[in-house]
Structures are given as structure tokens and as C-alpha cells.
Amino acid sequence: MSxxxxxxxxxxxxxxxxxxxxxxSSRAPDADLSKLHTFYVQKLPADDRGIDKLISDRLNAMGYxxxxxxxENPPAEVDAIVTYEDKxxxxxTMYMIRLNVQVRDGKSRSIMATAESYRPSLERKSPPDMVxxxxxxxxxxxxx
Amino acid sequence: xxxxxxxxxxxxxxxxSVFVSGGKETSSVYASQISDKDFAQALRDSIxxxxxxxxxxxxxxxxYRLDAFIGELAQPVLGFDMTVTMEVxxxxxxxxxxxxxxKKSIRSTYTAxxxxxxxxxxxxxxxxxxxxxxxxxxxISEMSKLNLD
Numbered sequence: 001m002s003x004x005x006x007x008x009x010x011x012x013x014x015x016x017x018x019x020x021x022x023x024x025s026s027r028a029p030d031a032d033l034s035k036l037h038t039f040y041v042q043k044l045p046a047d048d049r050g051i052d053k054l055i056s057d058r059l060n061a062m063g064y065x066x067x068x069x070x071x072e073n074p075p076a077e078v079d080a081i082v083t084y085e086d087k088x089x090x091x092x093t094m095y096m097i098r099l100n101v102q103v104r105d106g107k108s109r110s111i112m113a114t115a116e117s118y119r120p121s122l123e124r125k126s127p128p129d130m131v132x133x134x135x136x137x138x139x140x141x142x143x144x
Numbered sequence: 145x146x147x148x149x150x151x152x153x154x155x156x157x158x159x160x161s162v163f164v165s166g167g168k169e170t171s172s173v174y175a176s177q178i179s180d181k182d183f184a185q186a187l188r189d190s191i192x193x194x195x196x197x198x199x200x201x202x203x204x205x206x207x208y209r210l211d212a213f214i215g216e217l218a219q220p221v222l223g224f225d226m227t228v229t230m231e232v233x234x235x236x237x238x239x240x241x242x243x244x245x246x247k248k249s250i251r252s253t254y255t256a257x258x259x260x261x262x263x264x265x266x267x268x269x270x271x272x273x274x275x276x277x278x279x280x281x282x283x284i285s286e287m288s289k290l291n292l293d
Contacts, residue, residue, distance in 0.1 A: 024168055026213070026214070026215075027166075028165070028166070028213040028233055029235075085218055087221050097221060098221065100216070100218070102215060102216055108249070110233045111213065111215025111233055111249065114166070114215050114216060
């Protein structure tokens with residue numbers, strides 16, 4: 001294999017490797033998400049892109065009742081509190097490279113379920129689409 | 145990896161079965177992770193080293209059962225200082241009485257800097273281990289306060 005061909009193959013391989021999207025989810029052994037109906041999405045202080053609203057809107061679209069806000073404690077008692085962390089990278093434009101979401105018990109705040117989507121540049125999706133895929137993954141066994 | 149609190153730990157003569165879920169395996173392509181198997185081993189070794197329980201097992205049969213759920217492992221995408229935040233939900237149950245005796249979520253943070261390693265992947269792994277170590281130390285300290293028999 002010539003030197004140029006080797007370099008070309010390495011470039012293609014690195015593109016393929018870096019383009020692998022990844023989804024991971026897990027649920028606490030005693031978690032029963034089917035009992036959850038009301039949610040509060042706690043805004044991440046560093047979030048200035050309205051990801052909290054996207055998550056809340058998506059939960060409402062899925063048939064749940066959800067609100068969002070900056071306060072650590074919800075204004076009213078809820079079944080679950082949702083926290084999240086979004087990470088962004090630049091590649092010609094800014095894109096969301098990773099989103100992880102935790103669903104916490106409304107009283108104890110212990111994590112009941114979590115999911116994370118990782119999407120490098122070549123497999124980027126819009127924030128609403130990433131929110132949808134993460135929430136679908138968390139609630140996939142309890143679909144309404 | 146063994147994590148033992150610096151303070152005094154109450155010694156129980158009982159045994160505990162340790163189970164971990166929620167972790168992720170490290171692949172050759174993606175960033176370093178914390179697997180169920182590795183965290184469970186570290187938890188068992190640390191419990192035995194500290195004397196919290198006489199024996200920590202990876203099978204059922206213990207007088208107590210400790211379930212640890214790795215709910216969050218927040219890692220940086222890149223950076224010079226790598227800060228990892230870990231949150232683990234613990235439930236300690238008395239198998240004889242068939243009821244939980246302790247339940248708590250513990251959050252820990254660790255930062256690995258370029259002084260620790262100039263290689264980013266190594267800094268991330270060190271930050272993972274540091275967060276895990278601190279988490280286990282806190283868990284053992286909290287369980288020690290129960291003064292179990």
C-alpha cells in the first residue's frame with residue numbers, strides 16, 4: 001500500500017470512528033417510571049440555550065405534565081425532578097455533542113433513571129431531536 | 145482501587161452482598177468509563193479493608209445487601225483540568241428483616257490536572273478513579289454511622 005493510500009485510509013478511518021453516535025441508558029433496580037406523571041425540569045445554571053424548556057415541552061408532548069424553571073425546588077410537589085447536562089462543540093457551527101438527562105425522585109432526588117446521547121459532528125442532530133431520543137430511551141418501557 | 149475513610153469505621157461482624165448497576169464499559173474508541181464490575185470490586189475491597197463488614201461478596205447470601213446505582217458520571221469532553229462528577233444511589237438492606245436500613249445518593253467530584261498527567265485520556269481516567277474513590281469513602285463513612293451489629 002503506497003504512503004498516500006495509507007494516509008487516505010487513516011483519514012477515512014478516523015472520520016468513521018469519530019462519527020460513531022452512542023446512546024446509553026440505565027435504570028435504578030427499584031425504579032418504577034410508570035408511576036410518574038408530573039415533572040419539573042430544573043434549569044442547568046450554565047444553560048443559555050433553553051434546553052430545560054425543550055425537555056419540558058417534550059415531556060408534555062409525551063403525555064406527561066411538566067414545568068421548568070431555575071429554582072432548585074419545584075414550585076409544587078411533583079413525582080419527578082429532571083436534571084440534565086448539555087455539551088457543545090464547534091465544527092463550522094456549534095452543535096450539541098452530548099446530552100445526558102437524569103430523572104430523579106420528586107422527594108428524595110435520588111436518580112431513578114438516566115440516559116445519555118453522544119453525537120459527534122458527522123452524526124449531529126438538532127437539540128429537540130436529541131432531547132426526544134434521550135427521553136424516548138428513558139421511558140421506552142413505559143410508553144403512554 | 146481501595147478507598148478507606150480517614151476517620152474511624154464501625155466494624156460489623158456481618159457479611160454484605162454487593163451489587164452495582166448503571167455503569168458503562170470503556171471501549172477502545174470512547175472516553176474512559178466506570179463499569180459495574182470495576183466499581184463493585186472497588187466497593188467490596190474497600191468495605192473489607194475498612195472493616196465495615198467482615199466480608200463483602202459478589203453473590204447473594206450476605207446478611208446485608210448493598211445495591212449501588214451509578215446514576216451519573218459527568219465527564220468533560222476535553223480540557224486541561226479534567227473534572228469528573230459522580231453520583232451513586234446506595235441502598236443497604238437487611239436481608240433477614242427484608243427491609244432497607246439505609247438509602248442515600250452520594251455525589252463526589254475529582255479534578256485531575258496537567259500536573260497529574262500531560263495525557264488527556266490519563267487525566268480523565270484519574271479523575272474517574274478519584275471521583276469513585278471519594279464516593280466510596282463517603283458511602284463507607286455514612287454506613288459506619290449506622291453502627292450495625
